[in-house]
Amino acid sequence: MRKELYDLKVRLLGTLIVCIALFFIVAPFQKLSVSLLEGYEKIPGTSKIMEKLIPQGFVENLKEWNFYINSQWFGKNFGQLVPIIGIILGFPLFASETEKGTIQFILARRRRLWVFTTKSIAGLIALLVITAISTLLPSFFSIVIGKQYNHQVIPHFFIHTFFGSMLWYSTSVFFSVIADDQVKPLIASLGLLAATTVLGLLKPLKFLNTFSYALGTDVFRTGKANFTLTVWMATSSVVILLSAMKFFENREF
Amino acid sequence: MVLKVENLKKYYGKKREIRAVDGISFEIQEGEIFSLLGPNGAGKTTTIKCILGLRKPTSGSIQFSGQYGIAYVPEGKELYENYSVERMIATAEELTENFDAKRCWKLTEEFNIPFREKLANLSNGEQTLLYIALTLSQRADLYIFDEPTLGLDPIARNKVLERIRAIPIENEGAAVLYTSHILSEVEKISDKVAILCNGKIAEMDLLDNMKEKFCSIVLENVKLPDLPFIVKYKSTSSENVYITYRADAERLGFECKPASLEMVFEAVIMNQVENSNKG
Numbered sequence: 429m430r431k432e433l434y435d436l437k438v439r440l441l442g443t444l445i446v447c448i449a450l451f452f453i454v455a456p457f458q459k460l461s462v463s464l465l466e467g468y469e470k471i472p473g474t475s476k477i478m479e480k481l482i483p484q485g486f487v488e489n490l491k492e493w494n495f496y497i498n499s500q501w502f503g504k505n506f507g508q509l510v511p512i513i514g515i516i517l518g519f520p521l522f523a524s525e526t527e528k529g530t531i532q533f534i535l536a537r538r539r540r541l542w543v544f545t546t547k548s549i550a551g552l553i554a555l556l557v558i559t560a561i562s563t564l565l566p567s568f569f570s571i572v573i574g575k576q577y578n579h580q581v582i583p584h585f586f587i588h589t590f591f592g593s594m595l596w597y598s599t600s601v602f603f604s605v606i607a608d609d610q611v612k613p614l615i616a617s618l619g620l621l622a623a624t625t626v627l628g629l630l631k632p633l634k635f636l637n638t639f640s641y642a643l644g645t646d647v648f649r650t651g652k653a654n655f656t657l658t659v660w661m662a663t664s665s666v667v668i669l670l671s672a673m674k675f676f677e678n679r680e681f
Numbered sequence: 682m683v684l685k686v687e688n689l690k691k692y693y694g695k696k697r698e699i700r701a702v703d704g705i706s707f708e709i710q711e712g713e714i715f716s717l718l719g720p721n722g723a724g725k726t727t728t729i730k731c732i733l734g735l736r737k738p739t740s741g742s743i744q745f746s747g748q749y750g751i752a753y754v755p756e757g758k759e760l761y762e763n764y765s766v767e768r769m770i771a772t773a774e775e776l777t778e779n780f781d782a783k784r785c786w787k788l789t790e791e792f793n794i795p796f797r798e799k800l801a802n803l804s805n806g807e808q809t810l811l812y813i814a815l816t817l818s819q820r821a822d823l824y825i826f827d828e829p830t831l832g833l834d835p836i837a838r839n840k841v842l843e844r845i846r847a848i849p850i851e852n853e854g855a856a857v858l859y860t861s862h863i864l865s866e867v868e869k870i871s872d873k874v875a876i877l878c879n880g881k882i883a884e885m886d887l888l889d890n891m892k893e894k895f896c897s898i899v900l901e902n903v904k905l906p907d908l909p910f911i912v913k914y915k916s917t918s919s920e921n922v923y924i925t926y927r928a929d930a931e932r933l934g935f936e937c938k939p940a941s942l943e944m945v946f947e948a949v950i951m952n953q954v955e956n957s958n959k960g
Contacts, residue, residue: 431772529759536733536753537776681735 432550436517440554443513447506447562454505455569458496462487493575497566498648502585506562507643511621513558514593517551518600519613522676527609531681544673548601555597559590584653585644591661592642596621598668605672605679682746683823683856684709684732689741691727691880697739701727703880704741709823709873712849714857716867716888719877720950725860726756728877729825732858747822747854749779756827758812762801766794766811773815785818788844792837805832813841817848824848825858830866838866846870864943876946878953888942895945896927896937906933912948912955924948 465487489495501507525531534543563586570577599620603613621638628637641661646654685708693699702724709715717725730736732743733753745751760769766789774782789796792810800808809832816824826845830838846869848857861867867874868888875885884891901920905911911925924944930937940948 430775434768528762529755529757530761532735532753532755532757533760534776535735536751537778678737680737681730
């Protein structure tokens with residue numbers, strides 16, 4: 429496990445730094461965002477466009493801290509990164525070892541089940557760390573700057589961000605196992621994410637759009653995590669991981 | 682017996698038309714150094730990968746008996762280039778059962794590998810030596826070396842060969858499966874040799890027996906005698922050197938000269954290729 433965590437170190441720290449930096453681009457600028465939007469509304473000719481793009485009362489709602497930080501962090505900036513974080517952590521896990529030939533070094537020493545489990549769990553630990561810290565950021569920041577924040581939504585957002593990224597982590601792990609190089613699993617995972625998102629815009633295929641889950645739309649609306657969708661996300665992730673494991677056990681190197 | 686390979690076949694292609702390994706059988710006994718020789722594409726690495734479980738055999742059986750497992754130096758010697766030597770040894774210790782880190786440090790020192798250096802900064806030869814040091818520090822029942830001395834200078838090569846030769850002595854009961862294109866190396870360390878060609882074992886015997894079994898004869902430009910095995914090794918303007926079975930040559934009264942492993946190897950491969958072309 430130490431080796432796997434060492435290998436993940438750069439990606440974990442890099443992703444974490446990006447998330448934290450992104451948070452500090454968003455969180456401290458509530459007033460600026462509101463005044464910018466209000467400013468646009470006052471410019472002749474743009475008010476009609478603004479009405480079409482932004483729901484009524486949105487700018488007013490943004491003045492409220494809970495609405496601002498939840499919508500801008502979970503519902504926009506971090507939320508959009510959630511599936512990509514899963515892909516970043518998953519795609520090189522096996523493909524990098526296959527590409528560099530180092531997979532033989534491990535497989536000559538350990539059973540395949542051990543190798544698969546250790547690598548997958550290490551990736552999940554990294555995923556857990558990134559999603560947990562990123563989810564907790566609004567809570568910590570609110571305490572530090574003395575803003576009133578509804579901390580109760582944090583565990584619910586965490587469930588959505590973790591399982592939302594886990595689905596894409598499992599998918600990229602699957603592609604990583606079947607590929608011989610690192611480019612293919614990255615392109616395949618990103619391609620599938622784009623395809624499901626676009627297809628999910630069609631009403632009958634709405635269920636394909638994983639972003640609505642990852643952004644925590646239900647938490648935002650009801651204050652609670654969507655239990656049914658969470659079970660679906662977790663089950664799908666486990667099924668994909670098990671398929672990847674099966675493939676890895678039978679793969680030739 | 683440490684390893685028993687029986688009628689091993691590994692075919693590729695949709696119709697299984699590529700026969701990488703085509704029904705080979707051999708056994709490796711405790712304390713034995715067994716060399717698998719053959720030209721490129723003969724099936725040596727595929728056989729090794731089947732033994733290690735990296736490839737699934739099409740048919741046949743592989744029986745390994747031992748309590749410590751198999752240690753392996755692959756042809757490519759790929760290690761983690763972003764690691765330092767220190768970290769690589771720590772990683773090997775983490776991943777390998779029965780790994781002697783102290784011995785590994787000693788070997789690294791003996792091979793003059795700078796231990797604080799990143800692997801990417803080491804020469805190919807140093808990386809190979811590090812891989813060999815990591816493998817020799819593992820207690821195993823069978824040590825597999827696939828072209829271990831590739832890219833090593835003569836001094837390092839001799840050190841490695843000495844170490845390989847010492848494996849059955851230092852690790853009681855341990856055996857070695859060795860492949861190399863450098864036949865002088867094989868001659869130095871092997872107890873038993875198998876010559877593999879087109880996925881089949883063309884010849885297999887104890888090294889001394891194999892060299893004894895064949896001999897070279899010199900013929901002036903005359904008609905070839907009718908022998909079951911006779912292959913032209915080299916020719917000059919006045920005479921030709923042939924490799925044949927010593928028993929046949931002596932029966933027909935030819936003057937037999939000893940054949941080196943290199944001569945035997947070339948003759949066996951040429952004969953096998955000729956036969957398969959005829960077939």
